[in-house]
Amino acid sequence: MGTQASTSHEKPETSEEARKPRQPILKAHTRKLVIRGMRYAFIIVGALVVLFPIYLMITTSLKPRVLAFAIPPHWTFIPTLGSYQIVLFQANFVRFFFNSLTVALGATLGSVLIAALASYGLVRFQIRGGGVFLALTLILKMIPEVILLVPVFLLWNSLGLINTRIGLILVYVALNLAFNIWIIRAFMMDIPRELEQSAEIDGCPELTIFSRIMLPLVAPGMSVAAIFTFRLAWNEFVLGLALTDRFTRTLPVAVSNYITDVGVQWGPITAIATIIAVPAFLFTFFAARSLISGLTAGAVKG
Template structure:
């Protein structure tokens, strides 16, 4: 393209040395925006970069803020060996998070469908209560959990952790899935009913496929929450059912903090989260706002 740029109309009849032209102002604004974004990214990423580097350093290198060093994969081997045996924790975390999701999503979907499509007695109250449970500080209810679990023998079991995690993710899942189902036009379901479907066929043939992206997003969110859950696992487990986040404490030994091993374990915890975050990026905002907009 060889079209000469149009002169900025604002500069006509004005001394160009006084003040900034519109184009200059725009450029500065853009520069400031980009700079702010970079600062934000930097602030958020520094700890992660630090961990990423430390995981590949030796115990000696770790205390030096070197950007260039000879990387080693030894740490990743060590964390799985005795006495740390991170493999067990990884297994526990995976089982707990997966089983939580496998139960949470179908149950939450049915609850969300009912909230979305039927007029229930005390519907608003129920929804508010479900939401309110999300705001209860975990430390408040951890004691009753501990006592109950001790009495029925669920302390330090994966089943116990799964139950706790279900309680944590369900309200979130119900609200989120309800948002997605609210977004499905009633017409579509009614058309399917007149076309000859029973209510269950409507759910299976119409609602589930249409809400699938939302269900997947909710599932991944629940997985992330269960995977990262720390406080309950800390109090309710001590040996058999220890999960990855608790496992990190292992590396705080008599010889001081083993930052290189801690970092390697940290990466093992974070890696699946990064993959999942990439997968649901597209639906995140949609899932969070869909219910609110209508």
């Protein structure tokens, strides 16, 4: 955007002249407006590109069956819940939905609680090796699900945890634990030590200091941790595929079966896809700030 150069000076000038804008003020103003307009244009195009696939998914799920495939597409139509009806009355949908919900809530509760305990231990007591532990968690954060696939599959088989919801919950608790410790610890570090010290002098037991004083103060950090754990457990696919059976499978696994089972029923498929995406919509619109702070954590200081 070289055009934005506001004060160009080709000829050698005295320094005093160079500091003054050479164009008339009005012209500079219109140029600014034009540039701002161009920025808006780019941003709006960007937003359209980002939103279009999501828009297409939702509208296709609401189209009557005959229109779902129609090319050229019908941009206007009378929305119907037909596809959702098909999905909801499918024998196992409700079961899969509750599997997903149980697993996601269980994993969130477990992972956030364990992470809060560990963060408190790390922040409040200067433990030898605490730094090493933190570095370790940072590296553990990078372990992809697919690397755990074979060993956890074998381990869960020998422990009897294969095809159980609790088995899946445990894996998800572990997978997001490092991130949660990192986030909650960062929030706890900002809390003045005097607060705990005065409680300690008053004879508060350690667990009470933790649950009554610390936890309420780091609630924003815990909500970031909770959202990201829920997102992981609700969206995860590969481990869900390998570690569950037809009774315990979660929604993402169920929808992938839909493609092969029913061929190309885009109405029901986009309906389930939309249902899976509902938590993502809710988080985005009600907790955008937490999301952004979680996504950029570690990259940007402060």
